[in-house]
Amino acid sequence: MIKLKYDKQGLIPAIVQDYKTGKVLMLAYMNEAALKKTLKTGKMHFFSRSRKKIWLKGETSGHHQKVREVFFDCDADTLLFKVEQKGGACHMGYRSCFYRKLTGGGRSSRIVAKKIFDPKKIYRKNR
Amino acid sequence: MIKLKYDKQGLIPAIVQDYKTGKVLMLAYMNEAALKKTLKTGKMHFFSRSRKKIWLKGETSGHHQKVREVFFDCDADTLLFKVEQKGGACHMGYRSCFYRKLTGGGRSSRIVAKKIFDPKKIYRKNR
Numbered sequence: 618m619i620k621l622k623y624d625k626q627g628l629i630p631a632i633v634q635d636y637k638t639g640k641v642l643m644l645a646y647m648n649e650a651a652l653k654k655t656l657k658t659g660k661m662h663f664f665s666r667s668r669k670k671i672w673l674k675g676e677t678s679g680h681h682q683k684v685r686e687v688f689f690d691c692d693a694d695t696l697l698f699k700v701e702q703k704g705g706a707c708h709m710g711y712r713s714c715f716y717r718k719l720t721g722g723g724r725s726s727r728i729v730a731k732k733i734f735d736p737k738k739i740y741r742k743n744r
Numbered sequence: 745m746i747k748l749k750y751d752k753q754g755l756i757p758a759i760v761q762d763y764k765t766g767k768v769l770m771l772a773y774m775n776e777a778a779l780k781k782t783l784k785t786g787k788m789h790f791f792s793r794s795r796k797k798i799w800l801k802g803e804t805s806g807h808h809q810k811v812r813e814v815f816f817d818c819d820a821d822t823l824l825f826k827v828e829q830k831g832g833a834c835h836m837g838y839r840s841c842f843y844r845k846l847t848g849g850g851r852s853s854r855i856v857a858k859k860i861f862d863p864k865k866i867y868r869k870n871r
Contacts, residue, residue, distance in 0.1 A: 618850045632759055632768060639766025641759060644822040656850045689853070690841035691834050695771040697842045707818050714817035715824045723745050723783045726816070 622694040623649065628664060629696055633706065636685040636699035642706035643714040645674075647696065659684050661700060678739045680704035710736045749821040750776065755791060756823055760833065763812040763826035769833035770841040772801075774823065786811050788827060805866045807831035837863045 623629050628646040635642055645663040647655070651671045654662040661674040661682035675681035682700040689696050707714040709732075716730035750756050755773040762769055772790040774782065778798045781789040788801040788809035802808035809827040816823050834841040836859075843857035 619846065619853050630757055630771060632771060634768060641761060641768065641824055643817065644757060644759060652850070656846070687846040687850075688842035688856075689844055689846065690770065691836045691838075691843070692841075695841075697768055709818045711818075714819075714822075715815035716818070717816055719746065719783070719814040719816065723779070723814075726746050729815075 618649070618653070619689075620693065621649075621652075621689060621696075622692065624694075626666075628666070629694060631661075631663065631696040631698055633661065633682060633698050633700055633702075635702055637701075640713055641715060642682075642700070642702055642712070652696070655684060655698075656687070661698065674706075675703065678704060678708070680706065680739075682706070705733050708736055708740065710734050710739075745776070745780070746816075747820065748776075748779075748816060748823070749819065751821075753793075755793070756821060758788075758790065758823040758825055760788065760809060760825050760827055760829075762829055764828075767840055768842060769809075769827070769829055769839070779823070782811060782825075783814070788825065801833075802830065805831060805835070807833065807866075809833070832860050835863060835867065837861050837866075 621629055627648045631647050632644050633642045648664040651662045651664045662671050665672050681703050684700055686699040705712045711730050712733055717726045718729045720727050748756055754775045758774050759771050760769045775791040778789045778791045789798055792799050808830050811827055813826040832839045838857050839860055844853045845856045847854050
């Protein structure tokens with residue numbers, strides 16, 4: 618494995634981008650094991666900082682992310698994944714987690730995307 | 745200012761994307777003061793974790809980033825800026841910091857971009 622810089626918690630941020638549209642879908646964190654699992658399976662795995670465990674993106678929703686290309690930055694402390702996103706990346710029902718725009722110089726915000734699924738239906742079973 | 749979730753060091757990651765091409769240019773960190781300065785001036789400012797101070801992107805190189813749109817994610821713990829990039833985002837001379845691609849299942853890497861400026865010339869005066 619090439620040498621990457623993980624933080625004190627052993628994590629590295631991973632930006633996930635739709636390989637076709639260029640839309641930035643989400644940012645989450647990986648430890649080295651999550652990265653290895655991602656590279657081995659071709660499906661995005663992250664490390665949950667709250668649950669302290671590796672999770673497969675889409676394990677509940679079925680909204681997997683298939684890896685197409687992986688890049689890393691000049692400081693080797695950030696990863697960029699280009700993926701095929703099945704369904705929506707966001708647990709709130711949106712294609713991208715970045716569905717809100719800052720307005721009014723940062724004093725307010727506005728939803729700028731449409732929901733593509735109903736999170737209550739998708740996540741009902743396990744929550 | 746709308747409520748964002750900063751980490752224990754008071755920082756939030758900021759993804760910077762070219763507003764025209766969709767290319768992800770870099771990831772850096774902001775504290776609240778850097779965000780306010782960015783929103784006020786319309787030019788990207790970050791907080792340097794090594795130098796422990798706010799810096800203006802382009803202050804040495806002239807390669808400023810003009811803010812076009814700002815988004816934040818579902819957890820309000822990541823920012824996404826769409827910008828007009830003057831010159832290159834990367835201090836290594838590339839348009840984007842993500843100029844290397846992981847190959848061989850993570851065992852190797854390859855440079856997949858061309859330098860657009862000579863960093864030795866650009867940064868000579870101040871380094």
